[in-house]
Amino acid sequence: SCGPQLSSQMNDVLGDGGILKEVVQSGEGPPVPENASVLIHYSGFLEYSDRPFETTTHFKYPQMMKLGRDVTLAGLELGLLTMRKGEFSRFLFQPQYAYGDMGCPPLIPAAAVILYEIQILDFLDSGQVDDFIAMSPEEQNDAPLSTLLEVVGTLRSFGNRFFNQSRYDNAKDRYKQVNLGRVSLCVYL
Incomplete structure (x- = not known):
């Protein structure tokens, strides 16, 4: 789970407090380019929950996702563009970069703050x-x-x-x- 302690250790990606990032394991090489296809494992949590509302960690193979097509959350796409191959990071997204004021019932309540844990295994500049x-x-x-x-x-x-x-x-x-x-x-x- 995450609370004020986690957010205080995180970097403000855009400068508006909307996307906060904590690098757990550094990657290497250049950052993910726009329009790339990324091979990732990820889990999404409500801000104070320990149980993910979505996760790919139980899949035999990681997900291959195309930026701009398969990645639908603005915050997730912007966050991925800051990551490097092999990196594992946590992101805290304010509602305007996640599911908005409406949320996505029944899983995501209105104006929810969302935590994503993301590991980039590889990417292809497609x-x-x-x-x-x-x-x-x-x-x-x-x-x-x-x-x-x-x-x-x-x-x-x-x-x-x-x-x-x-x-x-x-x-x-x-x-x-x-x-x-x-x-x-x-x-x-």
């Missing part, structure tokens, strides 16, 4: 992949080779990650995405 897939075939063919190689590398990382977790359907979908324009020439699976 923003460049998204941009490339949105291009026309002509634009893809005109893209620099370095961009193509980075896109292919990211997609292969996705595919290998899912394949290693025995998620064969997901892996097949990822590998299929690689066959776009010139990119199919650059794939070695």
